[in-house]
Amino acid sequence: MSILCTRPSAIKMSPIVHALQQNDAFDSVVCVTGQHREMLDQVLRLFNIKPDHDLNIMQANQDLTSVTTRVLEGMKTVLQSVKPDWILVQGDTTSTFAASLAAFYQKIPVGHVEAGLRTQDIYAPFPEEANRSMTSCIAAMHFAPTESAKQNLLAENIKSQHIAVTGNTVIDALLWARDKVNQETNWSSVFGSEIQNLINQKQKIILITGHRRENFGDGFERVCTAFQTLAKNHPEWHFVYPVHLNPNVQKPVKAILSQLPNFHLIDPLEYAPFVYLMDKAKLIITDSGGVQEEVPSLGKPVLVTREVTERPEGVDAGVAILVGTDAEKIIRETESLMQDEKRYAKMAHISNPYGDGHAASKIIDALLRFKS
Known part of the structure; x- marks a missing residue:
């Protein structure tokens, strides 16, 4: 089950959703939290992704506590219904951490996309640094975008066999979108x-x-x-x-x-x-x-x-x-x-250090290796 939360999260998860849908080894299920409702829906339309489950958590003037509790409650019901073998979360949103915690409570392993980013300052950025660090404590598989991110995870005593350096899926999404948008002049x-x-x-x-x-x-x-x-x-x-x-x-x-x-x-x-x-x-x-x-x-x-x-x-x-x-x-x-x-x-003219546009396929390969 892939969890899509905000617009940036959906952009970065879309290549993975497409790759899972094209691979017969997986039964792909998509759940959106709706943390950024309107902006999230724009990305879903662009990448032609139709969610199987929608928590629709957005409320006017809600704070981080409200987001966390609403995702926890919503994910509890979805996870009990679907019983996925894995959930995949991305990045450092409050929905990412809350969905990971909900999966942990039901002993469902978590794969963390874009794992290992750190500033070493819990309040910068806020609340993202804490969200991603706590998600790393829960995750069973860590898809680090760069070697530097992997080193951050190793420094936190995460075992190397649970880390795969894949590049960042945002590059996959960007190159796909650039080709699409430049058809319109x-x-x-x-x-x-x-x-x-x-x-x-x-x-x-x-x-x-x-x-x-x-x-x-x-x-x-x-x-x-x-x-x-x-x-x-x-x-x-x-x-x-x-x-x-x-x-x-x-x-x-x-x-x-x-x-x-x-x-x-x-x-x-x-x-x-x-x-x-x-x-x-x-x-x-x-x-x-x-x-x-x-x-x-x-x-x-x-x-x-x-x-x-x-x-x-x-x-x-x-x-x-x-x-x-x-x-x-x-x-x-x-x-x-x-x-x-x-x-x-x-x-x-410097090459992009964040990836080559093939991160999603590397994540799928790593999942298959980990499963076997």
Whole structure:
């Protein structure tokens, strides 16, 4: 049974669901928790996945405790009905941990996709660092995306025979989606004709995302102030920002950036048009973990607006730069990549350390070996 929770989780689990459905050795069942209802449903439609079970846990203004208890109660009923041999969970959402705990209570083994990511700071990111660490305590099989993630697991006394290094399934999903979205040449109905015209005219675009809780408040204001300076100093560049709906993001972004003529604030995007924008942008600035992993496969440098990252491989390989929320550093590193063509080209041509697009098949192979 595959558990899909949020939009990023569904994106990363979709290649595994497809691989399981195509393999006669498995009877594939899909359960969604609905932690991010609307955004989750968008991904299910894109990847043509029809859930067998839907916990539909979303309620207005629910907190982490409510999410945890509702997933535990919902999974209890589903697991008692289906009695799966395994459940597969992904990443570090609250639903991931709660579903793993529900399976543990029924002595059903858990396979953890994207296992072993660590910052070593339980509150950064919050609550993800704790969620993934506790899931590792429960899991019987750990699918680590990188060798570094495997080493983190070994350091926690997890046996090597229970770990498989597979690469990250987000690369599988990205390459599949890129081929699909580039069959459509006009996305103006999604993000407007102004941005589509910029793309058609091959204007220089910086794509921005931001949503991390740990950056709320002063951190977001510093980041937005840096963007304001960059936009004013470089009117020949265009900045496209799909703004997260959280008021902690909306308020500073609109207050600081909405009046700039080369800054384009748009509504959050479904995955397909977002992949299209990533593919057409010159540079990405983000605090998203998934985007950090995806961008190198598109040949783009990425600046990460976080103080620490559980994905150090991109920084170590030279495809990502950790800039935090330091306005001066954001400006300095962005302008360097705007102006230094050799540095830009060097970063853009480094192979993606997070995978080769075949992670799902490696996970299936590892499951079959573990079963035997």
